[in-house]
Amino acid sequence: MKTEEFNKYLEEYKVQIDAKLREIVSGTNYSEQFRKVLEYALFPGGKRLRPVLCLEWHNVFAPADEYALSFACGIEILHSYSLIHDDMPCMDNDDIRRGKPSVHKKFGEGVALLAGDALLDLAYKVLYAPTPDSEVGPFYLYSAMCGDEGLIKGQYADLYGNIETRDGLTEMYKLKTGALITLSCICGYALGNNLNYKTCKKITECLRDNITDSEIVPDDRRLLDYVMVTGFGDSFGTAFQLYDDITEYIDGETIGKTNIMNYTDLDTAKRMLNSKLNDAANTLDIVNGDTAFLRELLNKFVIV
Amino acid sequence: MKTEEFNKYLEEYKVQIDAKLREIVSGTNYSEQFRKVLEYALFPGGKRLRPVLCLEWHNVFAPADEYALSFACGIEILHSYSLIHDDMPCMDNDDIRRGKPSVHKKFGEGVALLAGDALLDLAYKVLYAPTPDSEVGPFYLYSAMCGDEGLIKGQYADLYGNIETRDGLTEMYKLKTGALITLSCICGYALGNNLNYKTCKKITECLRDNITDSEIVPDDRRLLDYVMVTGFGDSFGTAFQLYDDITEYIDGETIGKTNIMNYTDLDTAKRMLNSKLNDAANTLDIVNGDTAFLRELLNKFVIV
Numbered sequence: 001m002k003t004e005e006f007n008k009y010l011e012e013y014k015v016q017i018d019a020k021l022r023e024i025v026s027g028t029n030y031s032e033q034f035r036k037v038l039e040y041a042l043f044p045g046g047k048r049l050r051p052v053l054c055l056e057w058h059n060v061f062a063p064a065d066e067y068a069l070s071f072a073c074g075i076e077i078l079h080s081y082s083l084i085h086d087d088m089p090c091m092d093n094d095d096i097r098r099g100k101p102s103v104h105k106k107f108g109e110g111v112a113l114l115a116g117d118a119l120l121d122l123a124y125k126v127l128y129a130p131t132p133d134s135e136v137g138p139f140y141l142y143s144a145m146c147g148d149e150g151l152i153k154g155q156y157a158d159l160y161g162n163i164e165t166r167d168g169l170t171e172m173y174k175l176k177t178g179a180l181i182t183l184s185c186i187c188g189y190a191l192g193n194n195l196n197y198k199t200c201k202k203i204t205e206c207l208r209d210n211i212t213d214s215e216i217v218p219d220d221r222r223l224l225d226y227v228m229v230t231g232f233g234d235s236f237g238t239a240f241q242l243y244d245d246i247t248e249y250i251d252g253e254t255i256g257k258t259n260i261m262n263y264t265d266l267d268t269a270k271r272m273l274n275s276k277l278n279d280a281a282n283t284l285d286i287v288n289g290d291t292a293f294l295r296e297l298l299n300k301f302v303i304v
Numbered sequence: 305m306k307t308e309e310f311n312k313y314l315e316e317y318k319v320q321i322d323a324k325l326r327e328i329v330s331g332t333n334y335s336e337q338f339r340k341v342l343e344y345a346l347f348p349g350g351k352r353l354r355p356v357l358c359l360e361w362h363n364v365f366a367p368a369d370e371y372a373l374s375f376a377c378g379i380e381i382l383h384s385y386s387l388i389h390d391d392m393p394c395m396d397n398d399d400i401r402r403g404k405p406s407v408h409k410k411f412g413e414g415v416a417l418l419a420g421d422a423l424l425d426l427a428y429k430v431l432y433a434p435t436p437d438s439e440v441g442p443f444y445l446y447s448a449m450c451g452d453e454g455l456i457k458g459q460y461a462d463l464y465g466n467i468e469t470r471d472g473l474t475e476m477y478k479l480k481t482g483a484l485i486t487l488s489c490i491c492g493y494a495l496g497n498n499l500n501y502k503t504c505k506k507i508t509e510c511l512r513d514n515i516t517d518s519e520i521v522p523d524d525r526r527l528l529d530y531v532m533v534t535g536f537g538d539s540f541g542t543a544f545q546l547y548d549d550i551t552e553y554i555d556g557e558t559i560g561k562t563n564i565m566n567y568t569d570l571d572t573a574k575r576m577l578n579s580k581l582n583d584a585a586n587t588l589d590i591v592n593g594d595t596a597f598l599r600e601l602l603n604k605f606v607i608v
Contacts, residue, residue, distance in 0.1 A: 029453050034460055085421060090413030109394030111464070113417070117389060117424065118456045124428045149333050152422045156338055160415070 001292035017051045020073045037115045041080050041103050050184040051076045057188025060289035074127035075184050081119035084112050150179025166263040170238055178237025185233040231283040239276035243301045270303050305596040321355045324377045341419045345384050345407050354488040355380045361492025364593035378431035379488050385423035388416050454483025470567040474542055482541025489537040535587040543580035547605045574607050
């Protein structure tokens with residue numbers, strides 16, 4: 001896929017996602033004042049990477065519908081909540097987020113705490129909207145990956161884990177950053193393949209224990225897809241965080257306590273990044289669908 | 305129901321609830337260290353009022369099963385998350401909770417923030433466990449009442465609402481405290497009557513707009529039950545918070561900014577409390593089931 005086509009594709013996704021996010025926030029029963037806080041946190045937003053991944057992985061297998069769009073936005077909302085809480089003084093104490101004052105700087109810590117809670121809640125509210133004849137398969141994945149199998153577990157390790165090695169760092173990244181990225185991919189896959197709750201629960205266990213299980217999807221073809229989607233998410237999730245660390249360093253910003261540049265030199269860090277991107281690209285070779293967009297996405301993160 | 309019988313009944317509930325809560329926490333994938341934080345927040349716990357209400361209202365209509373017990377515990381976990389965040393310096397800044405240091409005092413603010421987030425997440429994880437042939441009806445109620453139709457909305461009003469009148473205060477109480485109480489009752493009712501998602505969504509809208517709607521449950525008998533359960537929750541929820549305010553005052557504790565005693569005198573406050581308890585008791589007269597336990601529960605909150 002050419003860069004121009006990729007960018008157009010991405011922009012179309014962003015427009016869809018932003019419109020749905022506005023609809024979701026304006027549909028809440030909060031006061032105008034508090035809704036403005038939530039909008040401040042959600043807009044203009046970044047690349048909307050997570051919902052894009054969810055929708056794109058859905059589209060690899062079957063066209064995404066309105067429900068999938070809501071679901072993808074739920075993941076973005078979840079991500080946004082984690083940023084608000086993460087920026088607070090008792091966590092990373094960041095005054096700036098995406099070039100503007102972080103939520104607690106702008107509105108105070110109490111509001112920031114509540115806004116994060118409200119978004120976490122809203123995420124769940126949005127994603128759970130069963131169709132008459134289906135359960136919400138990815139639900140288990142969702143709550144696990146944003147909690148005890150991923151995000152919160154990783155944040156805890158980040159704050160209190162005393163990470164001493166490069167491997168320890170990438171292990172933490174796999175939880176803190178990777179879990180939501182993998183979740184985005186797997187949810188798209190699960191929705192696109194109509195996987196049920198039980199299967200998704202099984203997937204969660206396999207992700208945790210780092211095993212593949214032929215019971216998950218009896219069909220060999222779909223099992224292979226599952227393994228590949230997971231592999232893609234894991235590799236890209238870690239690459240994404242490494243990219244962030246390295247550009248922070250190259251741009252001469254003050255790098256945080258947990259940044260790969262504290263653990264190794266620039267050349268090694270770049271090699272680690274590009275190797276992870278390669279791993280992700282290799283999984284795409286095997287997936288049974290059109291992955292041109294995802295391939296181009298990976299290219300955007302290469303640092304030479 | 306005699307006090308002795310009531311206490312035995314209550315104790316049996318507590319044992320069941322505590323055992324299930326321990327099972328839920330030990331079933332998470334968090335580190336031993338972080339699980340200890342969650343247990344610190346959840347145990348010994350208070351009266352377990354919310355899960356008791358959920359189970360009891362379920363039992364009024366049909367015997368509660370294992371799923372109902374999980375669901376009830378989900379509500380308690382939700383409640384516990386809100387207490388942790390509420391106690392933090394940027395909110396109410398309370399050092400003591402149930403006679404021991406609050407979570408942020410004991411473990412630091414970062415841990416408290418994460419523990420609250422983790423419990424909110426866990427609550428959702430627990431409650432969503434669909435049986436093969438049913439959707440999770442009360443889900444919508446749950447996420448709405450703990451967010452934009454209840455808890456968070458009420459907490460925001462509490463912190464930033466500049467409440468000037470007694471009525472403004474009870475209105476805020478209806479959201480901040482009442483919503484979870486009403487939720488507990490309505491969830492028991494919804495589970496006990498097998499209400500589906502659409503019906504529960506409709507109920508949420510009716511609760512918000514303070515209307516009853518004959519479309520909710522076509523059967524007149526069940527509609528009447530619904531109106532009564534809601535009425536019970538609303539009245540008891542406000543009474544519960546008034547009881548808290550008044551006992552704080554009587555016990556000579558420093559009363560908070562939002563306490564009924566800042567808005568009126570002791571006699572009036574007591575009259576307000578007992579009148580709310582009366583309202584709740586009146587709804588029980590009409591409910592089609594055994595409400596002896598609930599009646600005795602109300603008696604425990606009378607202040608003469």
